[in-house]
Amino acid sequence: MTSIPQHPPGEPDPLRALTLGQLRRRTSMKWRTYPEDVLPLWVAEMDVPLAGPVVRAVTDALALGDTGYPAGTGYAEALAGFAAKRWNWDGIAVERTAIVPDVMLGVVEMLRLVTGPGDPVIVNSPVYPPFYQFVTHLNRRVVEAPLGAGLRLDLDLLETTFRAATAGGGRAAFLLCSPHNPTGTVHTAAELAAVAELAERHGVRVVADEIHAPLVAPGVTFVPYLSVPGAGRGLSLMSASKGWNLAGLKAALAVAGPGAAADLARMPEEVGHGASHVAVIAHTAALNDATGWLDALLAGLDANRRLLTALLAEHLPAVRPHPGRATYLAWLDCRALGLGHDPAAVFLDRGRVALNSGLPFGTGGAGHVRLNLATSPEILTEGVRRMAAALT
Ligand SMILES: Cc1ncc(COP(=O)(O)O)c(C=O)c1O
Numbered sequence: 001m002t003s004i005p006q007h008p009p010g011e012p013d014p015l016r017a018l019t020l021g022q023l024r025r026r027t028s029m030k031w032r033t034y035p036e037d038v039l040p041l042w043v044a045e046m047d048v049p050l051a052g053p054v055v056r057a058v059t060d061a062l063a064l065g066d067t068g069y070p071a072g073t074g075y076a077e078a079l080a081g082f083a084a085k086r087w088n089w090d091g092i093a094v095e096r097t098a099i100v101p102d103v104m105l106g107v108v109e110m111l112r113l114v115t116g117p118g119d120p121v122i123v124n125s126p127v128y129p130p131f132y133q134f135v136t137h138l139n140r141r142v143v144e145a146p147l148g149a150g151l152r153l154d155l156d157l158l159e160t161t162f163r164a165a166t167a168g169g170g171r172a173a174f175l176l177c178s179p180h181n182p183t184g185t186v187h188t189a190a191e192l193a194a195v196a197e198l199a200e201r202h203g204v205r206v207v208a209d210e211i212h213a214p215l216v217a218p219g220v221t222f223v224p225y226l227s228v229p230g231a232g233r234g235l236s237l238m239s240a241s242k243g244w245n246l247a248g249l250k251a252a253l254a255v256a257g258p259g260a261a262a263d264l265a266r267m268p269e270e271v272g273h274g275a276s277h278v279a280v281i282a283h284t285a286a287l288n289d290a291t292g293w294l295d296a297l298l299a300g301l302d303a304n305r306r307l308l309t310a311l312l313a314e315h316l317p318a319v320r321p322h323p324g325r326a327t328y329l330a331w332l333d334c335r336a337l338g339l340g341h342d343p344a345a346v347f348l349d350r351g352r353v354a355l356n357s358g359l360p361f362g363t364g365g366a367g368h369v370r371l372n373l374a375t376s377p378e379i380l381t382e383g384v385r386r387m388a389a390a391l392t
Pocket residue numbers: 044102103104105128177181209211212239241242247252
């Protein structure tokens with residue numbers, strides 16, 4: 001029988017801090033979309049208490065009534081400091097950053113700066129479903145360049161797609177997901193440099209969604225897109241929201257490479273008004289003061305990845321997990337189970353466990369599910385037990 005692994009000494013694993021009873025008192029989407037008898041392992045919320053420094057910063061702000069409008073560049077400075085320490089990258093210049101309400105609205109504003117109505121926006125399916133929804137809502141056209149072998153970037157296909165997208169002399173953008181949701185693929189420096197070279201050659205603007213950047217497995221290196229040679233005309237969106245579970249505290253940062261500074265400067269000032277001051281305080285505290293908490297989380301997530309692999313091998317050997325090394329999402333190939341295009345519907349209906357259906361992730365999503373493993377080993381174990389029960 002698969003046993004639950006030990007957590008290394010040091011800061012406690014935040015994934016093991018809360019009971020199911022405590023989690024069920026939450027009122028967010030993860031916990032309120034399905035009835036009580038369903039175990040939710042879907043939307044990207046983590047089953048963790050917040051990091052102490054974040055709680056203290058927000059509590060102090062509330063006690064002081066410091067709930068006005070955001071001011072200053074503290075968030076950008078905190079991100080620059082985090083990037084320098086964590087990724088050994090000193091390329092974030094505060095004057096080339098702007099606060100945006102959240103990452104997806106930031107993506108929309110960056111695409112608005114570098115493309116026009118009807119222009120193509122290239123995405124690597126299977127990919128985070130809002131990439132389709134927000135791009136379409138902005139009146140741009142989604143063009144898929146599916147991931148290739150090993151669920152990695154297919155550079156040949158990207159080249160063909162870039163060439164076709166700009167063939168008539170029009171504008172086009174590439175919306176890169178780095179690390180990639182749902183596969184957890186961590187793009188290498190060589191892959192990203194190749195993307196930059198192709199984008200420059202074909203006049204495609206790169207917008208990188210790097211929201212999952214803090215969430216790479218221990219020993220794995222995240223490479224910021226803007227740090228690679230040739231990426232100076234790129235734009236990136238970063239946030240503490242995924243790494244520290246702050247989705248309910250809206251604030252993110254747009255970061256421009258040197259060659260995109262003039263584009264970012266055209267972003268209307270009012271866009272930044274959508275971020276909340278308390279959220280900016282929370283994100284800043286996370287980046288400045290809560291890296292110990294993050295490291296404990298990353299160790300716990302890595303243990304959960306291994307636990308999930310063992311549980312699936314024991315209870316559902318026909319399911320093929322993709323061994324992603326980032327995010328807290330696992331992409332599971334369920335095609336061999338013979339459950340059709342939407343196995344998540346079967347797991348929900350018969351097993352009472354909620355996973356994300358692969359279908360909205362675009363081409364490559366059919367027959368797949370996405371499982372959120374940012375939970376306790378006990379809940380993860382129960383989730384796989386329910387998946388297996390759905391097949392009996
Ligand atoms: C790749 C990616 N981008 C953006 C978001 C959402 O970020 P935000 O709430 O800041 O818009 C998510 C959330 O899971 C995500 O996975």
